[in-house]
Amino acid sequence: MRFTPVLHKHLLGRWYNDMWKQKKRVTVDNRKLKQALEANGKTVYDAAKLFGVQWEDREPRVMETAVGAEAALVEPARRPEHHQTAAFVYQGKNLLLGQRQAQALTNTIQVGEGLPEQVTALEGLERIRNQDELVTDVIKTSLMFDATQEKLSKVIDVTRLGLPQPVQYGVPELRSNRSLLSGLLSLCERLAVRLDGFQSRLTLYRPLLSATHVTSDGHRLLVSRRPELALMADRPLPAPAPAQAVEASRAAAAPQLEPVSPFVHLHSVHDYQWRDVAPVSAGCRHRYVHTLFLAWNGRIKKWVDDDQLGALSVMSMHAAAVNMARQQAGPGRPAVVQCVATDGRLFKRSVLQLNTQAVPDPTSGEVSTRHQLKNLLWTEPATPLYERCAYTDGRPLLAGYNAEVFNRLLALYMNGLLARTVPDLN
């Protein structure tokens, strides 16, 4: 076999490294020598005492673990992100028990079916020039014509177990989803000039977003997920639900997951950054999150469906709304956030109205938030933007294009932009 760098790294390099790690801890064990000398009547002095040298303690042996081996080698107390208290962390890659668990975690109830009327009333009001042609071009470019060729994650073909699995190259899903969302948002933004909202909107690429919660029994919950895009506005969205409806939410119950805890499937870790991170700081003119654009970027795509996209939407919208509410620093109006979540084909719209920041306890679950205010969620089933978009038999093919989806995105974008949907700030 050729002695290639890869081979060296795989075999000998690893062996050298292992030997180096072992040898560095080996010390000369002179106990037998001392015994032999003393048996012969020789006096053995301790060198450290004789010369007055203070030996440094040897490094404590740290067991390497399969997960986070490098981090485990560092003493926990020295790691900057280490905390004594464990926290439940949601980073968007966890598969929750669907939207029900996300609602239970965020103390949210769903209001009827579909989106609020103030959004649905805007559907079909405006169109951009050559709309369908431009949208289909964005889809084709993002999913087919992008020339990026990267090594993709290996998908195990169960029919070929024991045989070499093919190495796939192509456009990573994360990249194609971002291109798709970016292209569609760019088309939506063309309405801004026409509707006199050019200066009131700004878009953010890959904003940071993180929200912390402490439950009433002292447990910590951290939601940290970077959206692909965020549309920011200079004024908040109007609340879809009136004050009476908010007050009536006390009587409703958030989804119950008994006998399991609503915190099931969340990782409990000690290494995390315990801080709230809003996309922009409170002093910014465009500090209100208008719409979050999310793309599923986990590897387990085959289990992702309408329910999982809903869970992702609820958790991210809740984090953004909590940050907005905390930036207001006082009992302000309800924070409202919109969201578009996609896996590249399905598009799901949601709207969340945050009325309370309270979250349930991991132990008692829904009981801990009973008779309190609930957050309100409007959502609609995920709709496919197209049925198939790929090279088929050597020909580019876009089949089953659904023009209605982009009209709905336009309606989300226009919410708060048209004069009649802008709230009266006075």
Add this chain to the structure above:
Amino acid sequence: MMQFLFLSFKDQISFKVLNLDKMFSSFQHVFSTLGLVNMAASMAVTCRSSALRLNLLKKGINSRCFATTSSSNNVSDVKQAGETEAEYPPVLDTSFKATKDRETQQWHKLIQSLPTVQEKQLELNMSRYYGHWACQLSPHDVHYNHAEFIQFATRTNVVEAWPNVYSTLDDEVNKFLPVLKKKVEDILLLELCHRPKVDRVESRQQKETSDNIIWAINHALVSLLSDQADHIADSQSDLSPRLEAFWWLSDVPADSRQRHVRSFRRHIPEEERNDPVSRPVQFVGQPALLVRGRLPLPTLAGEGDPVGHQPPPLEMDSREPRTRQCAYKFRHGTNIPGVWPEDGRQFGLVNWLTREHLVRHATKYGQHAAADRPDALRAQACLSGFASCLSQACGVGFSPLTELTYPLTTQTVITDGRTWTFSAFQLNTTGALLTPAEHGAPGNTCWVLPEMKLYQSVTEKGVEGLNEEVLKRLLQLYLLPTGDRDGIDLRPYLDPERSLADAVEDDWLRNKYLQTYFHIMSCRPRSRLKDEVYMWEKIYKVQFQTRPMEARKRFFELNKYPDMRRLDDFYPGYIPRALRQNFVPARFKAASKHEKNVFHEMGRLRGHRNTDPKFLQELQELESWRDEKDK
């Protein structure tokens, strides 16, 4: 064969001169029809050889019947005798160098005649299974004093000014300027003051901030101008697209290995051993953002404009890329303007580049970095502009071996959010890269403006010292309208009637060829790596023959050259027995164990070069063109 023909006709050669003349011309016609072009050409040459003349003179035949075209007066004398005029083939130089040149020209013509972009790009790589040994260039590896080499490698002349075309846009620019100014202030405030930092490493954080600002400003410009400018409304923006360009660079000095090899070649005269060579060059880049459109930008400098057609500077210390810290690597040549050829928007409008490499540049060159920074930016602008133009030229059917029929243009912005450099590039020729660099020969042109600051400082109170000049330049780039080139065919070397999607009816062939194209363009490593001579073999087998009794099984003992392996030289995939077709005739049973060779099948479909009448006609045109040029 020629000798056989000559001997068989020797006894009959006493007939009249004009009959012999007819005989040779008829043989040449037969050879040409059969596709044996070289045979037909060499026949004429052989007939002028001294041995033949001697034999013919013995037979009393005047040598004027074998005269070349230059002796047409003699033929006209014969014509006066009432016979038809003989048509002689052009006289070809049969020296090694001339023959190689002729083969190369034929290959260039073949690439030009291929009807699709995919076939042209695969044909560029057809001669090397493991890829070309190409000099690797990157916009982010800018070395000290790098601009002069980049200008040589792209045959570009740099003009420190701004094209006059943009001055016609002043009214529109002033119309949009106030709106854009307010928007840019908001973007800068948000990105620089109100957005949390992500990365602790300076260059990575700078890259992140630059990307965010570029993305936001581009979105703002597109949404602002889409109602007014149709070409912007129809454009598309790509984030971090794949921009790659591949070409052959002539006039690179031969290295010691090349000279050593040449010393063993008897057909290379001693005075030609130090001649410069052509080297493949591969550019691999990833701009932060690329705006593409359906139609090309206008020409920035017409044919009569002397500014746009100046010769590039050729005085430099060394033209060898390795002395410029540019490494060579085996890699397939790729020309990719961000998208595959099926996308309708192949023409680049604006290239957005970042400056984070200047952080490394400053670390690397210390106190000298500041003085070299304009040079580094010039190199970056030239290289990216050239690569963008060349790749979009390949996307519309040209190639690095095919001369352009109209100039191509692109625009480049290099920025980190605060410091901005604007440039415009016009690709006038790709032929200059293939021919020796001559003083005075016009090349390509790059207009570069000096660095400009967009603002003095950004605090939470606001933006101080916003420079409107930067925004005006930015608006100019986006407002420059695209359009047709006054009746010039934008894709002259593509044949829509013979496209892969429509003209190839075989599903397997169409799908396989496209997958092969993607496979080669992805530049993934081959499943079986290239053969190599191990160090011990070089010592004990190559340099010193110490193992004469050992069986000669290694490739270098069997006269096999992995570097010379062609792309279509491979065993196609094995088909398990269960998946083979039910009925296979006995004579095809062995062949049916494997798939068909996709390149051979496509070659069969498109027609072999020696049987393709279109190719033969082009070849004839080429030879007549060369004759005229020689005259």
